[in-house]
Amino acid sequence: MLKIIYKGLWILLVIIANVYEAVQWLLMYLDSKYKLLKQIYFNNLDGIYEIKVLEECKSILTKKPNHVCAIIGKTFDSSSEILSKLAAYALICDIDFISFYDTKEEFTLDHIHIPQFVSSQKMSNGRFLWSMPADKKRVGQLKYKNGLDKSIQVVSLSCKDGRPLLAEVCKELWLQRDSDEIKDAVNNKNKLADKISSEIQKKLNNLPDPDLVIIFDKIMCTYGLLPWNIGFSEFYQVKNSEFFNVDDFANILYKYSKCEQRFGK
Template sequence: MLRVLYRIIWTFIYLLCSFVDFVKSMTVSLHKKYTNYYKTLRLEDELKLITQAVKHMDKTPSHIVFVIGNENISFRDLGNVIVWCIAAGVSFISFYDFEGELKKEEAHFRSIVSEVHKKYSGYIVWGNKYPANGVQNINGTKNGMDFLRKVKVKMFSLTDGKENIVKVTHELCKSVKENILNVSDINQDVIDRMIGVHSGVPDPDLAVLCGSLCCTYGLLPWQIRVTEFVQVHSHHNMSFEDFLCVLYKYNKCEQRFGK
């Protein structure tokens, strides 16, 4: 009898917490909806505010990865994030969804961004082609870029991180077998460099977890050893103030690198 009573109590607590979380989610969503509806700032004004804010930060991320998680993908909102990253001087931005939907819809994503942000589409470099203006890939430092520099955009899924590690392992084994490389020469720097070649981007400085669940969803297991994680409620209806808040949180992080 007592066990049944405990079960009823825990079920009630679970339902109550779920209801509170639902109300909180709806409140935030409605607030953002009406805030965005009445907001009078033009995109150009937002970009200028972001650029000015970044100048007063001690450090900005060179590579940001947005983890979509279990949310439905909003291509327009992700397109806004890309343009904000251009204004912030971010060199690389990646989008990760473990099911790989973004990679499948990359052409559709590109067309939406080009349509909505036609003025800035020339500053976006998609896929494996590096920008011609020599973007920096030094992690965790202020890159000192001027307003509106090119940003490299790439999509990742669950298989990418694992496949890169497998490819690097095969290459190392082959190099040792053919006496090109000694086993003693294999260290963390060598592996980092080889994985970086396969991924096409440097290790992310900042990962933004989108959604109510705090989970990495298998995000690039080797490359996130020193990545800072910040969680946002959702990437849907994300405002430039939310984006700036993420940058401010990263700026305040003290990275000790295990020391």
């Protein structure tokens, strides 16, 4: 009798979970359609709506991230459209670095579609430099007020840049254990931590630590992302990337701006 009751309760819970997930998907779908209609209303044929949203967002932010990292989760379809939009949004918001951490080892920066208003060049360290020169600053009917060129470095990260990189750096320092510098660092935890950090930064071509991490996945997980570098990062989750747009990115920046970081104080 109890087995029948437990089985019935389990079936009921599964049905409730499926209904809840379906309702969530429906709400996100309706919200995306509403935002699409809003973009059409603003004649968003050439990116005018996105730029207006992001320029308004920048004007009220109290702080902005220097480095935004996107985690491409296990359940995320590596859509170049979504990732390209994210890089373009970050460029418009004057963010200096954007990195893509691929948990499935399928993504490369060559998959990123470069917008028409962006000039891109490949750098010697494997990154891309996206910029908006003065002659390309007019997009649609909206002209940028800032006379300075905008630029952003687009970086690809993999699982090898996580714990394996940390282990590699520690192994190299162990091999140098007889040097005076390492002996001194071993006797001082802060010096040792600074030494490890500086060596990791060299391996990452001086990529700054992520200030803001956006997880594109149904599961809230870092998947081993730069374990030494994310101590002060703020994390936000996008469960369904299919409906991710400029309003969602602006909302994430708003939340990040309002977040008070005391850095352990």
